[in-house]
Amino acid sequence: MPPSRKLTPSYLLHRQSGRGRVVWTDHTGARQQKLLPGPFGSPESLAAKARLELELVAPSSAAVTARNGVTVAEVLVAYLVHADRYYRDPDGKPGSEVVSLKRSIKPVRELYADLSAVEFGPKALAVVRQSMVRAGLCRSLINKRIDRVKRVFKWAASEELVPVTTYEALRTLAGLRRGRTEAKESEPVQPIDDETVRATLPHLPHYIRVMVELLWHTGMRPSEVVAMTLDRIDRSVAPWVYRPAHHKTAHRGKARAIPLGPNARAVLTAFLVDRSLTPDAPLFSPKRARDERFEQLRLGRKTKVQPSQVSRKKTNPKRKPSERYTAHAITQAVAIATEKAGVSHWHPYQLRHTFGTKARKLFGLEHAGAALGHTKMSATEVYAQRDSALAVEVAAKIG
Known part of the structure; x- marks a missing residue:
């Protein structure tokens, strides 16, 4: 581009x-x-x-000028320019939506790049969708990607790159329905049992272990734990409250407050011992983790350090450790740790489901929704599974 x-x-x-x-x-x-x-x-x-x-x-003018005969490829390029400006976090960095968008429009570009955008209709979109089915994508993911393609043409219609009728025609293509398509179904995310988590923890690097424990005790998202800084944690109240600077619903004007209970506070307090951090610095830094690990290895060395080994840093290394972990780094570390521990593979986001299910069982759906930061109970239903023991109790008494 x-x-x-x-x-x-x-x-x-x-x-x-x-x-x-x-x-x-x-x-x-x-x-x-x-x-x-x-x-x-x-x-x-x-x-x-x-x-x-x-x-x-205007935002669209730098991408492409409206005219008759604009191609599908030109519409896609125009929207990518717009998306690169629009989908950015408050720090100005491109958001994950841009990556998802590129994956969604890739088959459109491969199949219909040279086609006039006006001629791209429901049948062409159905062909794109079928290519996703053949690629082995699950039904829910296919529907999301097709919706993104429709969003591209909705924007193109608003910019007068294509007639509104082009977008309205694409809207007539209904999403794939469960049981009525050859596309596979995705497995629902299940909570992970505590014993599996405990068996995994010893095999995680120290910094990532602390983050996983915080996810376990708070139900926050991986993207929220990697962004923790001291200045966002109010330690003057009980329990402590962590207010992320950036979170999933910040663009909608929603506030996010994550209480840190006794278990989470104990984990965080132990981590902060003998560590001097600036208030706005990330609590969990790959660069700092590497430096601490090297320092421990040096202190544990029994032989004398040779002059040539005092500093073996490269002047311009190709890969430098970053200042902040990513959610993907936690996922990778957990995958490796579960293999070492000999337990079934699990994903860090399952800890949010585990927390929500526990909260629902002990306090009810409304409390679980508040703990997870949801404004709608329908969202909490996804994360907090019903306790089957309650159904057994009902059956035992009135069944």
């Missing part, structure tokens, strides 16, 4: 016609110009100039 350029249109006189013209450089570096109505300097010409300048700096 070509880098976006700052558009600097110039208002010039067209000597042959005496009309005004605007000259600019587009996002590809090509020189563009347009003649304006009315004589040079007239109110009509200046109004058209102002309108064109606004169109040029």
